[in-house]
Amino acid sequence: MKYLPFVLKHLRRNWVRTGSTVVAMAVCIFLLCTLRSVLSEVDGMLAASQANRLVTRHAVSLTFSLPMAYEGRLQSIPGVKRVAKTTWFGGSLPAKKEAQQDGGAGAESATTDWSNFFNNMAVDVETYFAMYPEMVIPADQWKTLIETRSGCVIGSKLAKKFNWKVGDKFFLESFIPPYRRRGGPFEFVVAGIYDADLSKYPGTDVNSMFFHYEYLKEGVAPRDIGVGTFAVEIENGDDAGKMSKAIDALFENSSAATLTETEQAFKAGFIAMAGNLALLLNGIGLAVAFTILLVTANTMSMAVRERRTEIGVLKTLGFSSAHVMGFVVGEALVLGVLGGALGVFGSQALLYFISNTPGVADILAGIGLSGLELKPDVAAIGFFVAVILGLCAGFIPALSAYRARITDILRTV
Amino acid sequence: MTTMVSVKEVTKVYKRGSEELKVLDSLSLDVPEGEFVALMGPSGSGKTTLLNLIAGIDQPTSGGVFVGGKNIAVLSEGELAKWRSHSVGFIFQFYNLIPVLSAVENVELPLLLTNLGKKERRERALTALKVVGLADRSSHYPRQLSGGQEQRVAIARAIVTDPQVLVADEPTGDLDAKSAEEILQLMETLNRDFKKTIVMVTHDPRAAERAHVQRHLEKGVLQLR
Numbered sequence: 001m002k003y004l005p006f007v008l009k010h011l012r013r014n015w016v017r018t019g020s021t022v023v024a025m026a027v028c029i030f031l032l033c034t035l036r037s038v039l040s041e042v043d044g045m046l047a048a049s050q051a052n053r054l055v056t057r058h059a060v061s062l063t064f065s066l067p068m069a070y071e072g073r074l075q076s077i078p079g080v081k082r083v084a085k086t087t088w089f090g091g092s093l094p095a096k097k098e099a100q101q102d103g104g105a106g107a108e109s110a111t112t113d114w115s116n117f118f119n120n121m122a123v124d125v126e127t128y129f130a131m132y133p134e135m136v137i138p139a140d141q142w143k144t145l146i147e148t149r150s151g152c153v154i155g156s157k158l159a160k161k162f163n164w165k166v167g168d169k170f171f172l173e174s175f176i177p178p179y180r181r182r183g184g185p186f187e188f189v190v191a192g193i194y195d196a197d198l199s200k201y202p203g204t205d206v207n208s209m210f211f212h213y214e215y216l217k218e219g220v221a222p223r224d225i226g227v228g229t230f231a232v233e234i235e236n237g238d239d240a241g242k243m244s245k246a247i248d249a250l251f252e253n254s255s256a257a258t259l260t261e262t263e264q265a266f267k268a269g270f271i272a273m274a275g276n277l278a279l280l281l282n283g284i285g286l287a288v289a290f291t292i293l294l295v296t297a298n299t300m301s302m303a304v305r306e307r308r309t310e311i312g313v314l315k316t317l318g319f320s321s322a323h324v325m326g327f328v329v330g331e332a333l334v335l336g337v338l339g340g341a342l343g344v345f346g347s348q349a350l351l352y353f354i355s356n357t358p359g360v361a362d363i364l365a366g367i368g369l370s371g372l373e374l375k376p377d378v379a380a381i382g383f384f385v386a387v388i389l390g391l392c393a394g395f396i397p398a399l400s401a402y403r404a405r406i407t408d409i410l411r412t413v
Numbered sequence: 414m415t416t417m418v419s420v421k422e423v424t425k426v427y428k429r430g431s432e433e434l435k436v437l438d439s440l441s442l443d444v445p446e447g448e449f450v451a452l453m454g455p456s457g458s459g460k461t462t463l464l465n466l467i468a469g470i471d472q473p474t475s476g477g478v479f480v481g482g483k484n485i486a487v488l489s490e491g492e493l494a495k496w497r498s499h500s501v502g503f504i505f506q507f508y509n510l511i512p513v514l515s516a517v518e519n520v521e522l523p524l525l526l527t528n529l530g531k532k533e534r535r536e537r538a539l540t541a542l543k544v545v546g547l548a549d550r551s552s553h554y555p556r557q558l559s560g561g562q563e564q565r566v567a568i569a570r571a572i573v574t575d576p577q578v579l580v581a582d583e584p585t586g587d588l589d590a591k592s593a594e595e596i597l598q599l600m601e602t603l604n605r606d607f608k609k610t611i612v613m614v615t616h617d618p619r620a621a622e623r624a625h626v627q628r629h630l631e632k633g634v635l636q637l638r
Contacts, residue, residue: 002525009513313509316470317523317570318498320491406470410505 003323007330014303018335021299025339025386026346028292033347033374033382035281041372042277044203051237052081053131055266056230056247059257065226066256073250079235079243084127085213087179087228089120091172094185116358118158120172120209122216123231125153129194129210131233134201141166141192149215151191155206159193166190181219232260289385296393300332304397311401312409321402328398329391336390340383347382348374416479417578417610418444418467423476423486425462425633436462438633439476446577449604449611451624458630460614461582467612468501468580469493481577498526502571502609504581508563510555510570517542517551520569527574541569544607545599561592568599572609579603581613585620597623 011018056074058064065087074083093116125145129135137145137153144166145151154164164170173185188211196204217225234243244260251258304311314324351374354360425437436459444450452460465471466478469485472493478486485496497503510519521538529537542548545565555563564584571579581600585593597620603609613624621627629636 006525013513309509310511315494316497316503318494318526320494407465
């Protein structure tokens with residue numbers, strides 16, 4: 001420790017160079033931590049999937065709906081345990097809620113409050129929640145939900161965010177035209193609040209809302225809205241591939257051919273619509289880290305070249321080659337520690353900002369990324385990478401300082 | 414009088430590619446304890462090489478270098494570094510102070526290799542600065558000092574571990590006449606009052622006159638004059 005002030009003094013020799021190197025390192029770690037956090041959240045979402053749950057959708061695109069009659073045909077396939085209609089409603093809170101409560105007159109002109117967007121689904125609640133035992137609803141609330149046509153259940157995180165309690169009412173209006181009601185936004189009553197044991201089922205979404213599919217269907221009648229997707233529970237998860245093929249074969253020559261995949265593959269495919277996210281984000285992270293390694297190594301080499309005489313003097317005074325090498329590595333390490341700390345802090349600040357900014361947070365929540373945060377393991381990895389980058393960047397110049405002979409250095413003075 | 418430095422039959426050969434350059438040729442030299450010796454000679458005569466061997470920053474191709482009775486020619490690089498830290502003080506022509514450290518921090522630098530506590534290190538460094546007359550400039554950085562003052566700080570750094578031997582390579586070579594005179598007086602004081610054995614390389618006859626003994630080298634061989 002007695003050498004630390006000496007190492008720090010050297011870093012203060014050129015503020016601009018030290019500062020820019022630390023900032024470069026910080027940017028690298030910031031990107032790494034932020035991108036890893038996004039990937040970690042995506043992985044968590046995928047991990048919450050189960051192999052015995054399939055999703056059947058229109059073979060062409062998610063934007064096309066399937067005929068409601070498919071439900072019975074799916075149910076008749078041997079090996080299928082349950083089938084539930086699910087439709088992504090795309091509803092958001094109207095900005096002028098009071099105006100909506102007055103009646104339908106001003107409904108069409110009501111604006112949408114995108115800043116509080118969240119995921120909301122119209123489902124066959126009884127079969128759907130039977131398929132998802134990880135989402136737990138208290139018995140009395142469940143009873144209320146079943147008995148109330150406009151009832152809905154909301155995730156605990158969503159309830160906390162809006163401070164909604166059982167019995168509260170709110171309005172939602174979809175931005176998807178077929179799901180808009182002529183009489184104005186749909187009114188919902190909070191029948192229950194569901195929660196999940198996240199230690200047992202990590203990645204379970206507790207930031208969504210579910211309501212009766214029949215309520216949506218009746219609300220937009222006589223318009224035929226079909227079904228967005230069918231959630232299909234099968235008897236044996238090992239048969240997922242075989243069952244998917246059997247389902248798709250059943251509708252192969254119909255006007256609405258299907259594409260059936262596991263819940264995990266469905267979610268992964270949904271995410272993949274934005275491209276190969278993992279490859280893209282990891283690629284960016286690696287490229288930045290490698291670039292920063294070169295920049296830092298060059299900076300350290302320059303710093304050591306400038307101080308060749310001082311290295312000779314230190315050795316003359318009795319500092320061993322290992323001491324001198326330690327000083328150079330120490331400087332690089334301090335750069336790594338400072339850059340790492342700054343980068344981790346920056347990432348934490350950004351993710352906190354995103355998670356707490358109305359609009360941005362809600363859009364992310366709408367695609368299932370409601371728990372975006374810098375996890376301790378990601379922060380630790382980022383910091384570790386910074387330290388390793390520092391050590392690697394300092395190693396070659398340190399080795400050069402280690403090998404430098406006093407007489408060679410002093411001769412060139 | 415005890416011999417402090419004894420160079421015995423030392424040969425130093427530098428290799429440049431396939432070419433061999435003999436810088437010192439079977440050179441022997443004895444410096445008694447408390448002596449002040451000036452080494453003179455033309456450029457390339459081997460003065461600095463001899464000084465480096467005595468200071469333990471280079472090793473002879475053959476022969477022995479005894480300082481305080483210890484043959485430092487047989488020590489490993491690590492052992493030599495440890496030996497230098499407490500047995501010899503080096504004064505450079507261009508002072509070679511660390512620019513990011515203050516005067517007292519520069520002087521304190523060799524003490525980092527000891528087991529002394531922070532407070533004691535600082536006290537010793539300040540004492541060394543007092544000896545060279547710069548106690549009042551302890552917090553100044555090298556850029557804030559004149560050439561003569563820088564060299565005095567360098568001398569304080571050389572004596573702070575209380576070594577037996579001081580070696581100086583052209584200590585007045587970069588100074589004006591007045592500053593050079595001050596440095597030479599200081600070296601005389603160190604030799605006379607602090608009983609330091611001093612080996613000084615110089616081109617300046619006036620500086621050499623301040624030494625007790627002058628030895629001349631030519632082509633790696635000591636001349637009898």
